Every structure is written in C-alpha cells, then in structure tokens.
Amino acid sequence: MADRVRAAFDAVPREGFLPRRARGRASYDGPIEIGHGQTNSQPWTVRQMLTLLDVRPGQHVLDVGAGSGWTTALLGHLVGPEGRVRGVEVVPELAEWGAANVAATGQSWATVEPAVPHVLGLPAHAPYDRVLVSAEPRALPQELVDEVADGGRMVIPVAGEMLLVVKENGEVGVTRHGHYRFVPLV
Ligand SMILES: C[S@@+](CC[C@H](N)C(=O)[O-])C[C@H]1O[C@@H](n2cnc3c(N)ncnc32)[C@H](O)[C@@H]1O
Numbered sequence: 173m174a175d176r177v178r179a180a181f182d183a184v185p186r187e188g189f190l191p192r193r194a195r196g197r198a199s200y201d202g203p204i205e206i207g208h209g210q211t212n213s214q215p216w217t218v219r220q221m222l223t224l225l226d227v228r229p230g231q232h233v234l235d236v237g238a239g240s241g242w243t244t245a246l247l248g249h250l251v252g253p254e255g256r257v258r259g260v261e262v263v264p265e266l267a268e269w270g271a272a273n274v275a276a277t278g279q280s281w282a283t284v285e286p287a288v289p290h291v292l293g294l295p296a297h298a299p300y301d302r303v304l305v306s307a308e309p310r311a312l313p314q315e316l317v318d319e320v321a322d323g324g325r326m327v328i329p330v331a332g333e334m335l336l337v338v339k340e341n342g343e344v345g346v347t348r349h350g351h352y353r354f355v356p357l358v
Pocket of ligand 1: 210211212213236237238239240241242243244260261262263266287292293306307354355356357358
C-alpha cells in the first residue's frame with residue numbers, strides 16, 4: 173500500500189493545491205495556510221492517513237474537510253477512473269477553490285462540493301467504502317460511522333488521536349494510531 177500512496181503523491185503534486193504565494197514552500201513538511209483560518213495538511217500526516225485507509229481501485233470514497241482539494245485528488249488517483257471520490261468542505265470559498273484545483277487534475281471522478289448546513293459528511297450518497305476526515309471532532313461522530321459501508325473503513329482524528337474505524341458484519345471496531353493535531357470539525 174505504501175508504494176501506491178507514494179505513486180499518488182508523485183502523480184498529484186502539492187503545488188497545485190496551495191495559494192500562488194505559498195507554492196514555493198510545497199516541499200515543507202508541515203501544514204500551510206490556505207486562507208479562512210484553514211490549512212493544507214502536513215504531507216507526512218496525509219501519507220500516514222492514506223496508508224491506514226488502504227484505498228483500493230474502484231472504491232467509493234468520502235473526503236470530509238476537502239479544503240484545498242489535495243486529499244480529494246490523491247484519493248482520486250488511488251481509486252482510479254472506475255472509482256468515485258466525493259470531497260465535502262464547510263467553507264464555501266474553499267469548496268469552490270478546492271473543486272477547481274481537483275478539476276485541474278483532469279480526474280472527473282473526483283469532485284468537491286460545499287457541505288449542506290447542519291449535515292455531517294454527504295449522507296445522500298452513502299455508503300462509502302472509505303471515509304477520510306481531515307478535521308477533528310471531540311468524539312467519534314455516529315453520523316459519519318453510519319456513512320461507512322459494511323466492510324469499509326474510516327480514518328479520523330478524534331480528540332488528538334488518529335483512529336481507524338472498521339465496520340465488519342455490522343460491528344464497529346476502533347484502533348488507535350498515534351497523536352496528531354488538526355483544525356476542529358465544525
Ligand atoms: C486540515 S484542513 C484541509 C485538509 C485538506 N484535506 C487538504 O488536503 O488540504 C481541514 C478542512 O476541514 C474543513 N471542515 C471542518 N469541519 C468540516 C465539516 N463539518 N464538514 C466539511 N469540512 C469541514 C475546514 O474548513 C478545513 O478546510
């Protein structure tokens with residue numbers, strides 16, 4: 173899986189998901205501001221999350237907190253043209269910019285849309301084989317667990333810890349994978 177994630181990073185350079193003034197810092201392994209108090213995530217962290225998520229070609233994936241659209245485009249590369257990635261972003265201006273950044277990669281099967289007020293994720297299109305969450309709630313949101321397909325998995329930072337949530341035969345299993353800090357899930 174690590175090789176496939178590395179190939180996705182090579183295919184989808186971070187530069188295309190940063191404000192013009194920050195593009196020269198794309199190789200910096202830390203979060204970079206994208207406006208509206210939000211960030212393009214640290215590459216090392218994104219790598220860990222995508223490796224844990226174990227995305228397969230052809231899967232249906234939800235990207236919560238799409239921001240710049242970078243993770244949506246990386247996921248698009250991992251699922252390929254037989255798959256479908258839906259990014260959702262709560263800040264309307266970022267949703268528009270992130271959608272344009274993803275469209276510029278030519279991956280028509282990966283899109284970003286604005287969040288529906290008071291709705292977490294995109295339940296209208298659930299279930300998802302994989303759910304990636306790049307903003308942090310204080311507790312695991314049941315609404316997002318409900319959007320994961322049976323046999324599916326979700327990677328989500330909760331209260332400072334990275335969680336891998338796996339659904340198998342209706343049972344939900346949670347394992348912990350280190351400490352991270354994210355912007356809050358609102
Ligand atoms: C770390 S940032 C962006 C990471 C992004 N995946 C990237 O590659 O640039 C997390 C994003 O989550 C968004 N966010 C926070 N709560 C959200 C929610 N309930 N639904 C959708 N997006 C949310 C923030 O506005 C922010 O843009």
